[in-house]
Amino acid sequence: MTVRRLISALTQQEDLNFLLTNRIPRAALTRFMGWFSKLEHPLVRDASIACWRMFSDLDLSQAKKAEFLSLHDCFTRELKPGLRPSDPDPSIVVSPSDAIIGAYGAIEDTKLFQVKGAGYSLLDLLGDPALVEAHRNGRFVTLRLTSSMYHRFHAPHDCRIEQVTFIRGDTWNVNPIALKRIEALFCKNERAVIQARLASGLSLTLVPVAAILVASIRLHFLDIVLNAQTRGPSVFPCEADVRKGEELGWFEHGSTIIVLTPDCFEFCENLREGARILAGQPLLRLPG
Template identity: 65%
Template sequence: MNIRRQLSRFAEQEDINFLLTNRIPRFALTRFMGWFSKIERPLVRDVSIGVWRLFADLDLSDAKKREFRSLHDCFVRELQDGARPIDMRPEILASPCDAIVGACGLIEGSEVLQIKGSPYDIGELLHDPELVEAHRDGCYATLRLTSSMYHRFHAPHDCRIERLTYFSGDVWNVNPIALRRVEKLFCKNERAVIRGKLAATGHSITLAPVAAVLVASMRFDFLDMTLSAAHEGPNVFACNASLTKGQQMGWFEHGSTIIAFAPMGFSLCAGVETGARIRVGVPLMRLPD
């Protein structure tokens, strides 16, 4: 435990952290990690998970299984049934993932914060004027998944997915240190834009999963497809998928970020604030009265 604490303190030093996680051959290391993490050899698996535990507070107590085939198998683990109760109240938009809440609040016109003091326009992230108008003066929440968290994400409400657009881009780290130093980082990284509407009310809901260093691929169940840097973008995938609240939508190959956007009239639920830790299924936003 003492060794892990010392390593964490070393890695948390801002200049060192930024250097180690960004001033590196990001694409090459991301491709290597994608290959290495899937090696199904007990020694490689055990050493990899052991090193991971040195740097992260990895808790596998709620995992569906105890034995993993590979490091990747552990990253994308499923949870035991009932491990994430879903708030089924119709007026509640539930969190789609386990996360630390980053910037959140009301959208000022079409402007949101990447981190305090660092704004960006959602048009540069979404590249969809219709979606920008749908969320003008609405509500947003940036949800950051750390490496040790549960990496699957779920439908925040009963909804219909109309379209997914996948954008190719960079793979900057998405931790707060990088967010302070790289302007409009989310708009530069590889990402998906999931366009949906609530089944009961027709409100537009948009989720934007953003890739990061060591994680440039995402699985989407409603497309039955894994998208990665190999899909030069933008790639547009038409959908007509009906999902129920809490239904699995897909997963990251490692920790990253999901930015949730809702229209004007939505509001953040109590306890959703910068730095808060939340889980799949807890109240994220409240629908208009």
């Protein structure tokens, strides 16, 4: 058995996986990883990327550059131009990121689901009663980024970003094993609530959720990095007009984005729980 297969077999054991990725000093390990990943030393970089390959299906063939300064530089890599075109149909809201499709469906009043049978509330996720009303009985899609994926995320449609709210929290792993075991996990972790509005006036909200080793979210349109060290206001008003497919920012490792819309949106036919989707591919369809 190869080393990769052995590691994969071990991490498929739910109890062991949960122990290794959660019953550890999560915040301290995340801070250490943030420092370590930025070390610009060839031996550290090469050994780290080699180790990363052992634990994942990391493929760097689509990366814009062949050499990286650090592990962080590799995590946040750009892709070669033209590899993630957005669906040109103006009625289509596209996936903001490469991801595995998690739970999705109709919001039941103000309740949505992280896995089947495990609900959580919009208010606990968003912390804003007015925004909850905009998405009551609406639609949600959960997009999970694995560690080896392209970590940058993009505008799902032409829209104006009106406000970002940063909510401090924990750094639980967000893999399916943890989602089954930790109630309302997305509401416990650090996250950014990105409120946007389409030209029609309809609301579109993105919630990038940080996780262990990840707890930094870079947003270009505010020129800030949000993490546990963020000081000052937690609410950032803005008026940033973005086009479908425009890069909004990145995670510093794999994590999750929750997409929220009103109830008039319809799911596209390609959505299947557990399926992979690329940034720019159809996600939801606008009414009319």
